[in-house]
Amino acid sequence: MGQTLKALLHNRWGDDWLIGPSRQAFWQCLGQLSPSFAAYRESCTVHNPGVLIAEPDPLLFLATCLAAWSADCTVVLANPGWGDRDRHQMQAMVDPVWSNPLVPGMAAYPCRVLGAQPGQILIPTGGSSGQIKFAVHSWETLSVSVAGFCAHFGGGPVHAYCVLPLFHVSGLMQTLRVLTTGGQLVLQPYGDLKRGEVLPLPSGGFLSLVPTQLQDLLALGDEFGPWLRSFRAVLLGGAPAGRSLLDQAQAAHIPVALTYGMTETAAQVTTLLPEEFLAGNRSSGRALPHARITIFNDQGQSQPSGQTGRVVIQASSLAQAYLSLGEGIVVGNAHPTGVLGYGSCPGGTGSLVGSAHPTGSFATDDIGYFDDGGYLHIVGRSSTKIITGGENVFPEDIEAALLATGIVSDACVVGLPCDRWGQRLCALVVMDYPNLLPDLPERLRSRLTPYKLPKQWILVNHLPRTAQGKLSRPQSLALAQRILGLDG
Template identity: 30%
Template sequence: MIPNWLVQRAYLTPNRLALSFGDEQWTFEQLADQASIIARKLKWNGLNEGDRIALLGRSTPEMVCVIHGCLLAGLEIVMLNSRLSSKEISWQLTDCDASTLLVDDELIDRIKEINTSKLTFSDIESSGTQHVAFTEMWEPSRTITIMYTSGTTGFPKGVRQTAGNHTSSALSSVLNLGLTEDDMWLCTMPLFHISGFSILARSVIYGMGVRLYEKFDAEAIVEEIQRGTVTRISVVATGLHRILEEFEKSGSVAHPSFKTMLAGGGPVPDDYLRRARTHQLPVLQTYGMTETSSQTATLSSEDALRKSGSAGKPLFFNRIKIRDAEQPGDFGEVLVMGPHVTPGYIGHAADRNPLEDGWLPTGDIGYIDEEGYLFIVDRRSDLIISGGENIYPAEIENVLISHPQVAEAGVCGQSHPEWGSVPIAFIVGDKQLTESDLEQYCKGQLAGYKTPKAFHFVDHLPRNASNKLLRRELKEWAEKNKK
């Protein structure tokens, strides 16, 4: 059994700082009080323990309180990506079959055409209350969050994450990173992402404060790190690059109390690691996915350059192996096992077992060296990682092919100095079709970061004898046609 996170934390350390945002601060007791009120208001609106709701919001204190209110009320939370288009959100709502959509008033325009029953944050605020008996102990198998992740077929899968998954992930992380009473995690990652939510989970499990930012602000972040007001932060490579640029402008270094810059979302270039060391920024590269409730492996900062390109070793409770590998260095699919791994999916993928004999096939190709360090060779052959966001080409191709003037479409990633990679499309279609036509068409159905940054019109796409699209050749085309 697992203690109800916030209930237990507010009991243990009620006066410890839990959350700060701008000039505002909340202790764990104050956070629990706010969440309790929201839980009782949700009950008044007919939401009961075990119900599945969807949540669409920004990274604000109000969002944090709503998340904790839902957890106290015993609801399953489908975390919706606020960067998605209305069409994408609608698809996920239909697939997850949530009874109610809780939505930030600032995002209401995004879901006007959606039929799911809605409760805005202001609706919740003005609601009456009804008594709720909070469950003090959670079953480890209890699903508490659901996050959608892209699939190779272009259809996102709703990943179940249990109380046990999140708790074991947090425990593995703290055994690797350590913990002190003055720890403060600067959160600029979206709360709907596993990277953002996992910071909230660690906060209540560890008794650690969170310094919340609604948006990434490199200048403000660097000021916090220099002053010693935060001790840890999670970033993707593009965010690290912006932080380094700010440090280089001033020629300053991190405060001695700053301990960890956890870098995920793809490999960190060696140049970034060397520059980070100059400014006394300990960068720990990490590997994980939505199905593993954040980290599976992490590379220590002292090994960053010695093991350049490595994702490190598995965290304490986790295991990693390479399919069919007979010796160190053999390439193969990366398989993961541990209490942090999802028990399954919902919606259209509910019947799909994510495990093979207890192991999660990640779809990533990698190898483990003679010292046990994991190296990812290709984060899924088709996957595009753009600014830390995962993009599957098939999803974009499905949209493009639905255009009446498009006969064939192939999408791949093209290297980009800021975002790491961006999607590029190759089109076989009507001669009168323009890039502007396709860009507008995609923007109506896809998130901005998924919309191709260039469209190349070709006579044919590279395919093998069985008519399978050869993405390796598409990538070569993309680099040759780079604008």
């Protein structure tokens, strides 16, 4: 794991490691791009020239990213689907020159990231549903995550079937695990997979999905069952998975590995092993070797097993800083627990200031607890907490109960303004049989305490989600207010 990206690419040069895109086309493209980015770096007048990559073609995106990164440029990954609003944010943060692509016909543009270090890579953590923010990583932080993953699953070449976007940490890390360990990588649009166009991958590989994708594939019946069972693990993360979905996957003997992690941690820091999942465990698993996780209460005290609190992560895979706009420059700040969290300071520039020390700690927004076996359970997010009648409610708890009824296929709980309760619980639900909506309150009574029961119900055809399959709670709240006539 100690070799540089440049050395790794040199050692694997010409390997037949890509499935789907042409292996020859990849190496040819990389060979043509590498001198171009090296020359760009040498000729650029700024200290650390940046390259913003918004290329929609996965092969070109990957070749461009690796060529620019190995040339020690500062790489900024962008969602090719971002619209005008997102591009305006990007313009203010890194000042890309949209009119002057670095390579004709390819969506890679010169940009500036003030304060960046050579070879840093900026991975987006937002967009589409709100404020874009970047977690700033390096080859070293991402390599630590690769090593932790490999140690957790027992080493050897990692083969991966990637249907997730490469600009997202979940897609990028699959690529790095494969490159680093000598494995093979399938790159395929998810739509092609869903249509049954399955590509060959060596046995014992890994498939990464978000819950909505696993739900899609299981709904197609026996067509995908044997294929899903052929993987060493089906890594499931990015959003909470409903109990009914997990029970369905267990019944079908799918080797699901529930994961917990984020862009800031370079993907997962805990992972449940498939054999544990198939035995009925529904936690997020134990910590990977490179991470240490602690639960703290609001007074900064470490919590024992069974007690909930804020999840704090120590790992050398932690992002080195944030780049944000609107909130100002986001830097490492002292958290009440005595470890580093991320806060904001005044300002509106796109400068990159401050960092979390690689061996420091990250105070997440997540609320969770450890059981006696050392398995992490995530309860909800501090920022999504709803206070109703003086009681703290985590909407994820209610949503899980709704999905567990078996008659709700998707759910989002929001808090509406209320003079009496402070916030009134409102559940937006998607149901295959809408006539069963009146049954929901009664079905929840045995699963939830009374103050967690929604007081308002809205039946919808679908819920707004991000490109990564996560519920967009701000859009869901706006939808509820619009339906109820509360948006005026």
